[in-house]
Amino acid sequence: MYKKDVKEIENLITNYFMGIFNGDSAKLEACFDDNVHIYGDVKEIEYLKSIKEYLAGVENRPSPKDLGESFQMKIIGIDIMGKIAMVKLHVPMLGYNYYDYLSLATIDNNWKIVNKIFTHVA
Template sequence: MYTENIKTIEQVITNYFEGIFYGEADKLDACFTETAIIYGDINGVPYQKSKEEYVNGVRNRQSPNELKETFNMKIVGIDVLGNTAMVKVHLPMLGYNYYDYLSLIKFGDYWKIVNKIFCHVA
């Protein structure tokens, strides 16, 4: 069961990465619950958006792929406890060095991101 959960979570994170990198907003949207909130710190400036605001931002900007960036996103670690998980990811893109902590919950057979906190690390 643990290995199956890890593989399913890795697929959600792959979709998350691809949604962000290629500007595939619908794919990104499907990774989150409807009520997910995104919090962050970009150069000391607080950031807070609903999932809908966040996805629309991705939808309306040039993607890293369109800007000819190299895909360097990766999973740093996954911690699963029962039907909850915490995933740390690294997303160097758009001139930033982002690290995200993604909280996921299992709903039946599906994992969804319920919260994202992130920081740009210089």
């Protein structure tokens, strides 16, 4: 069971990365539960958005791919306990050095992101 969960979470995170990197809001939206909120700290400015607001931002900015950036996003760690998990990611893009902490849960037998917190580290 554990290996299956790790693989499913890695697939979810790959879709998350590709959605962000390519500016593919449909792929990105499929990674999240509808009730998720996104909290962040970007250069000491607080960031709070609903999933709809977050996806609109992705749709209305040039993607890292379109800007010719190299893909450097990676999983730092995955911690699974039963039907919940925490994932730590490094997401450098668009001139930022983001670290994401994603809370995941199995919903209808699929892993979904239920909470996202992130920060930019100079």
